[in-house]
Amino acid sequence: xxxxxxxxxxxxxxxxxxxxxxxxxxxxxxxxxxxxxxxxxxxxxxxxxxxxxxxxxxxxxxxxxxxxxxxxxxxxxxxxxxxxxxxxxxxxxxxxxxxxxxxxxxxxxxxxxxxxxxxxxxxxxxxxxxxxxxxxxxxxxxxxxxxxxxxxxxxxxxxxxxxxxxxxxxxxxxxxxxxxxxxxxxxxxxxxxxxxxxxxxxxxxxxxxxxxxxxxxxxxxxxxxxxxxxxxxxxxxxxxxxxxxxxxxxxxxxxxxxxxxxxxxxxxxxxxxxxxxxxxxxxxxxxxxxxxxxxxxxxxxxxxxxxxxxxxxxxxxxxxxxxxxxxxxxxxxxxxxxxxxxxxxxxxxxxxxxxxxxxxxxxx
Amino acid sequence: xxxxxxxxxxxxxxxxxxxxxxxxxxxxxxxxxxxxxxxxxxxxxxxxxxxxxxxxxxxxxxxxxxxxxxxxxxxxxxxxxxxxxxxxxxxxxxxxxxxxxxxxxxxxxxxxxxxxxxxxxxxxxxxxxxxxxxxxxxxxxxxxxxxxxxxxxxxxxxxxxxxxxxxxxxxxxxxxxxxxxxxxxxxxxxxxxxxxxxxxxxxxxxxxxxxxxxxxxxxxxxxxxxxxxxxxxxxxxxxxxxxxxxxxxxxxxxxxxxxxxxxxxxxxxxxxxxxxxxxxxxxxxxxxxxxxxxxxxxxxxxxxxxxxxxxxxxxxxxxxxxxxxxxxxxxxxxxxxxxxxxxxxxxxxxxxxxxxxxxxxxxx
Numbered sequence: 001x002x003x004x005x006x007x008x009x010x011x012x013x014x015x016x017x018x019x020x021x022x023x024x025x026x027x028x029x030x031x032x033x034x035x036x037x038x039x040x041x042x043x044x045x046x047x048x049x050x051x052x053x054x055x056x057x058x059x060x061x062x063x064x065x066x067x068x069x070x071x072x073x074x075x076x077x078x079x080x081x082x083x084x085x086x087x088x089x090x091x092x093x094x095x096x097x098x099x100x101x102x103x104x105x106x107x108x109x110x111x112x113x114x115x116x117x118x119x120x121x122x123x124x125x126x127x128x129x130x131x132x133x134x135x136x137x138x139x140x141x142x143x144x145x146x147x148x149x150x151x152x153x154x155x156x157x158x159x160x161x162x163x164x165x166x167x168x169x170x171x172x173x174x175x176x177x178x179x180x181x182x183x184x185x186x187x188x189x190x191x192x193x194x195x196x197x198x199x200x201x202x203x204x205x206x207x208x209x210x211x212x213x214x215x216x217x218x219x220x221x222x223x224x225x226x227x228x229x230x231x232x233x234x235x236x237x238x239x240x241x242x243x244x245x246x247x248x249x250x251x252x253x254x255x256x257x258x259x260x261x262x263x264x265x266x267x268x269x270x271x272x273x274x275x276x277x278x279x280x281x282x283x284x285x286x287x288x289x290x291x292x293x294x295x296x297x298x299x300x301x302x303x304x305x306x307x308x309x310x311x312x313x314x315x316x317x318x319x320x321x322x323x324x325x326x327x328x329x330x331x332x333x334x335x336x337x338x339x340x341x342x343x344x345x346x347x348x349x350x351x352x353x354x355x356x357x358x359x360x361x362x363x364x
Numbered sequence: 365x366x367x368x369x370x371x372x373x374x375x376x377x378x379x380x381x382x383x384x385x386x387x388x389x390x391x392x393x394x395x396x397x398x399x400x401x402x403x404x405x406x407x408x409x410x411x412x413x414x415x416x417x418x419x420x421x422x423x424x425x426x427x428x429x430x431x432x433x434x435x436x437x438x439x440x441x442x443x444x445x446x447x448x449x450x451x452x453x454x455x456x457x458x459x460x461x462x463x464x465x466x467x468x469x470x471x472x473x474x475x476x477x478x479x480x481x482x483x484x485x486x487x488x489x490x491x492x493x494x495x496x497x498x499x500x501x502x503x504x505x506x507x508x509x510x511x512x513x514x515x516x517x518x519x520x521x522x523x524x525x526x527x528x529x530x531x532x533x534x535x536x537x538x539x540x541x542x543x544x545x546x547x548x549x550x551x552x553x554x555x556x557x558x559x560x561x562x563x564x565x566x567x568x569x570x571x572x573x574x575x576x577x578x579x580x581x582x583x584x585x586x587x588x589x590x591x592x593x594x595x596x597x598x599x600x601x602x603x604x605x606x607x608x609x610x611x612x613x614x615x616x617x618x619x620x621x622x623x624x625x626x627x628x629x630x631x632x633x634x635x636x637x638x639x640x641x642x643x644x645x646x647x648x649x650x651x652x653x654x655x656x657x658x659x660x661x662x663x664x665x666x667x668x669x670x671x672x673x674x675x676x677x678x679x680x681x682x683x684x685x686x687x688x689x690x691x692x693x694x695x696x697x698x699x700x701x702x703x704x705x706x707x708x709x710x711x712x713x714x715x716x717x718x719x720x721x722x723x724x725x726x727x728x
Contacts, residue, residue: 016673016694050691120615203664204673227659249613249625251484252637261613262657264628264635271628271635273616293626295591300567309380309568327414330380335411 001061001071007031008073008092010057013196014038014048015091017208021045023088031091063197067171068186069096080105080216085241090194090212094170097190099138101216104161104190108138109282110213110220110238112231113147118256121147121224124248126154128223131275133160140165140217142209143178143185147223147231152185162189165216167209168201169193207233214238219282221246221272225259232259239268244281246272300348306331310339311348311358319355365425365435371395372437372456374421377560378402378412379455381572385409387452395455427561431535432550433460444469444580449605454558454576458534461554463502465580468525468554472502473646474577474584474602476595477511482620485511485588488612490518492587495639497524504529504581506573507542507549511587511595516549526553529580531573532565533557571597578602583646585610585636589623596623603632608645610636664712670695674703675712675722683719 008031015022021044025034038048039055064071072078072093078101083089095101111129113121129139129151139155141148143164155162164185166174170193173179185191194212195205210230214220214237222245225231238245247269250257263269272278280290300311306329313328314320326336340356343349347359372395379386385408389398402412403419428435436442436457442465447453459465475493477485493503493515503519505512507528519526528549530538534557537543549555558576559569574594578584578601586609589595602609611633614621627633636642644654664675670693677692678684690700704720707713711723 014694018669019694044696047690047694047696051694120617124616202673203676204669207669207672227657228665248616249621249628249635251615252488252612253484257613258637258657259659261635261637264613265641266656271613271625273622273625273629277629292630293591293622295623301592305382305568305571308571309566312567326411330378330383330411330415332408332411 003032004030005071005073005092006057007035009060009071009196010035010055011038011091012094012194013055013057013060013199014051017090017194017205018088020088022091026091060196060198063169063171064094067096067197069094069170069197071095072101072192076102078102082216082218082241083212086211086215093192093194094197095190095192096170097186098188099161099163099190101163101190101192104138104163105140105216107136108140108163108217109278110140110217110234111147111151111223112141112213112220112234113151113223114225114229114231114256114259115144115146115148116226116256117146117150117224118250118254120250120254121248121256122150125150125223126157128221128248128275128278129154129162130158130160132278133162134158135275135279137161137279138163138189140213142166142206142213142234143182143191145175145178147225149178149181151223152181152189156184156188159188163216164189164191165209165213166191166193166201167195167205169195169197169199171197172199172201174201206230210234211237214243215241217243217282219244219246219278221248221278222260222263222269223248224250224256225263226255227259227262229259232263235263235268245269246278246281248272303343304339306335307339307342310336311343314349314356314358316358319352319357321355325356367396368394369435369437369456370421371399373424373435373560374399374419375402375455376458376558377419377421377424377563378415381454381558381569382452384452386455390455424560424562427533427535428458431460431561433458433534433561435459436465436556440466442466446580446582447576450575450579457556457558458561459554459556460534461550462552463525463527463554465527465554465556468502468527469504469580471500472504472527472581473642474504474581474598475511475515475587476505476577476584476598477515477587478589478593478595478620478623479508479510479512480590480620481510481514481588482614482618484614484618485612485620486514489514489587490521492585492612492639492642493518493526494522494524496642497526498522499639499643501525501643502527502553504577506530506570506577506598507546507555509539509542511589513542513545515587516545516553520548520552523552528553528555529573529577530555530557530565531559531569533559533561533563535561536563536565538565570594574598575601578607579605581607581646583608583610583642585612585642586624586627586633587612588614588620589627590619591623591626593623596627599627599632609633610642610645612636667707668703670699671703671706674700675707678713678720678722680722683716683721685719689720
């Protein structure tokens with residue numbers, strides 16, 4: 001293992017994500033020298049002393065190896081290039097699972113939401129994810145209860161590609177009840193974390209983690225979120241990073257949709273109702289665009305108003321002559337003739353020896 | 365009755381709404397002369413001959429008097445000035461009910477939607493209307509089944525002000541099953557129409573009618589609409605007239621919300637979830653504005669990330685010293701001190717002879 005890789009592995013143990021001093025040192029002197037200086041602990045770097053004393057990168061690498069995790073650093077094929085848009089990218093990523101993270105991230109969507117979701121939200125998250133992975137997209141989420149878990153499950157249900165980004169170490173099963181789910185993701189997708197194996201999922205690390213989900217994906221969709229859901233923090237990161245954000249609406253009577261509605265109202269998110277619309281939002285212009293939804297339209301829906309008036313003036317059961325139509329509509333005979341010609345050509349009316357009747361439904 | 369009023373009453377019998385030739389004549393020669401020319405029926409004006417033959421304005425005025433309807437024309441106090449924004453305003457309005465239409469329209473919202481509504485949509489329409497009229501707004505709708513009827517009912521339920529704009533004559537009960545509802549509106553609100561008493565509610569007249577609803581109100585809210593709902597025609601008119609449009613979201617699994625979602629996605633409507641948000645949309649800047657919704661926030665929700673890390677490093681049950689906190693967080697002692705000071709001042713932590721503990725919940 002190169003000094004650079006080993007040093008970045010050490011940093012993921014020594015320094016919290018987004019430590020500005022470490023980030024600046026890294027830029028100035030590189031990873032190996034940064035670790036040396038943290039270990040020397042001069043001046044303000046003394047704050048790392050406790051972690052330096054217990055630093056054991058060989059042990060961290062062993063733990064990683066035991067759970068089948070590998071180290072990924074910027075520049076590697078597996079590095080999700082979106083992370084480079086972050087003000088302070090992760091020092092490295094620890095990754096478990098067969099999925100190649102970099103390739104998967106190139107066509108990925110974050111599907112996130114509240115831990116306390118409703119059946120409506122969980123079902124939608126699953127269906128949306130299943131539909132997204134079926135279209136060749138990877139679903140990235142945080143493996144939390146509720147929407148996150150439903151999103152992963154939906155992807156797994158159709159043998160699709162899914163990535164869980166954790167706040168703690170990749171070997172830590174958190175939340176514990178999601179152990180079986182994490183095992184399935186590790187078996188077919190990928191689990192990633194920017195903190196060293198064994199690290200605890202602390203509150204601040206969830207917020208750090210959220211920025212990775214937002215940055216490594218092409219866009220973020222929030223399926224169900226109460227007003228103070230942590231998923232809105234992910235939305236904020238995505239929005240700051242100029243990534244498109246979608247939000248799924250729900251009943252206005254459900255507080256679990258209130259966060260989604262607020263995001264749409266504030267203009268930070270676009271309303272999305274289907275995987276097609278999500279792909280339209282996050283995909284490539286032209287290639288992935290979708291048409292606006294239209295109803296099963298009746299021919300009469302789109303008639304010019306004079307044509308509609310003429311059509312409406314012809315009774316259901318008996319034929320009428322042109323004069324009658326003109327009288328009922330107050331349209332001039334020439335105008336009526338024009339309307340009738342258009343209506344006849346679309347099969348809505350039929351001429352019948354000088355009178356007009358409604359076309360038979362089978363011909364419409 | 366002035367010649368002008370009488371002529372406009374006659375026009376509402378002779379000419380369909382939005383007849384461009386009649387509109388132009390009106391502008392050039394006034395109402396009385398326009399009626400004279402329609403009656404003479406020269407050239408292209410021959411198309412009015414049948415209606416001229418049966419024209420009986422005295423009888424129309426009698427029918428109106430019998431149902432307690434009055435004639436309102438542009439310039440009257442009761443004329444809703446918003447109608448003047450239309451390319452072709454109505455020739456006149458026939459109005460029943462004690463409500464003064466002009467005054468009511470000045471602070472009015474159209475609440476519209478599908479005839480085939482769900483219980484969710486009808487309940488929302490009623491609640492929204494009740495809440496709007498309670499704030500001094502008038503709810504205008506079309507007295508159709510479904511959302512329209514629910515909107516009127518919600519307003520009536522709290523003795524609020526509501527206006528039904530009909531496609532047929534003000535004396536025609538349509539749909540028939542809404543007779544009792546129309547009677548209640550006539551008794552306390554207003555029923556208005558631009559066509560003469562006795563006129564049938566023809567298909568094209570519903571489309572004409574929709575533009576009146578959009579134009580006379582300050583804005584339009586669509587509560588529930590399938591993709592081809594007629595209420596989207598009203599939304600189109602409101603949008604063309606630069607009136608704000610709101611749409612209420614619903615479950616994405618409901619086709620009755622699909623039209624609302626499409627209006628929001630297309631940018632023609634703003635997502636609204638409450639009367640407060642509707643008033644924010646259609647009301648006066650500053651006076652009627654509402655704040656974005658916020659959840660019941662915990663103090664920890666808004667902590668800077670270092671403060672959160674420090675707070676998170678203090679266990680629930682036992683006090684810790686500053687060195688421990690610094691070690692766990694890798695923050696420098698000065699930074700930790702700053703965080704602790706802020707956390708102490710907000711009651712989240714308490715100093716205890718050189719150590720720190722979490723503040724008692726009662727103090728948060």
